[in-house]
Amino acid sequence: MPLPLPRRWTARRTAGAALCAIALLPLLAACGSDDEANGPGGKTQLTVLAAASLTDVFAKVGDAYEKEHPDVRVRFSFAGSQDLAAQVRQGAPADALVTADTKTMAGLRSDTGDPAVIARNRLVIATGEGNPRHVKSLQDLADSDLKVVLAAPEVPVGRYSKKVLDAQHxxxxxxxxxxxxxxxxxxVKLGEADAGIVYVTDAATAEHRIDTVAIPDAQNAIASYPAATLNSSRHGAQAAAFVRWLSTAKAQKMLHNAGFQRP
Incomplete structure (x- = not known):
């Protein structure tokens, strides 16, 4: 399970429950004192657990927020929403949570404040650069000769993918x-798969290394991104301020420019 790392960290694949438990130990140790919860210069340090699909845009969001709030430093830990939920349940020290679906957030209702949807997303088929296998639609993914990779069903994008595939039989x-x-x-980027289903925004980050095949709106699924404070936060007021800021015009413009749809 990923640890809170500098915002430009890219989500890595988790290696199972045992490693997740080990990975949480440094996070739990970080709860020692109030001083340890502060960043350089005595700034309040906020740790935000965020869905992996927000990795690139939240780097910019964090920079913008810190410029407007010079007394706050924001750190992000990016992972699949199901892994973030596991971190919360196991007591990892953090201040706010942003998931890629409302279901995961709803499962943590006793651990969070009231969530607010800050963005939406859609699915797209990602293929190798130049689309060498000539994928044209969801139906083509059923070809047994095609190497298709999907997210696990407990991952929001995996659940959305299953929904759209099942709907088209x-x-x-x-x-x-x-x-x-x-x-x-x-x-897909590494050529280990011919195609996969990802969010539109993630595909946009690799546009020079992959091709995309649009999924028609009538066959697509809408992913909603709720944000909420964590009840265990030691900086409740600052965490709430950050969550509210994600709905401001400035933050919304940044999300929109990254390809996310407005709430």
Whole structure:
């Protein structure tokens, strides 16, 4: 399970429950004192657990927020939403949470404040550069000769993918099921898969290394991104201020420019 790292960190694949438990130990140790919760210069340090698909845009969001709030430093830990939920349940020290679906957030209602949807997203088929296997639609993913990678069903993008495939009666036997949308994208970029289903925004970050095949609106799914404070936060007021800021015009413009749809 990923640790809170500098905001430009890219989500890595988790390696199972045992490693997740080990990975949490440094996070829990970080709860020692009030001084340890502060960043350089005595700034309040906020730790935000965020869905992997927000990795690139939140780097910019964090910079913009810190410029407007010079007394606050924001750190992000990016992973699949299901991994973030596990961190919360296991007591990892953090201040706010942003997931890629409302279901995961709803499962943590006793651990969070009232969530607010800050953005929405859609799915797209990612293929190798130049689309060498000539994928044209969801139906093509059923080809047994095609190496398709999907996110695991407990991952929001995996759940959305299953929903759209089932609705079109398309049966796909994936070569692997990944722990996050970024892991799916990586498999396609590296040529380890011919195609995969990812979010539009993630595909945009690799536009020179992959091609995309649009999924028609009538066949697509809408991903909603709720944000909420964590009840365990030691900086409740500052965490709430950050969550509210994500709905401001400035933050919304940054999300929109990254390809996210407005709430």
């Amino acid at each position: 398309v049966h796909v036997q994936p070569v692997s099921q990944e722990p996050s949308v970024r892991a799916v994208l990586s498999k």
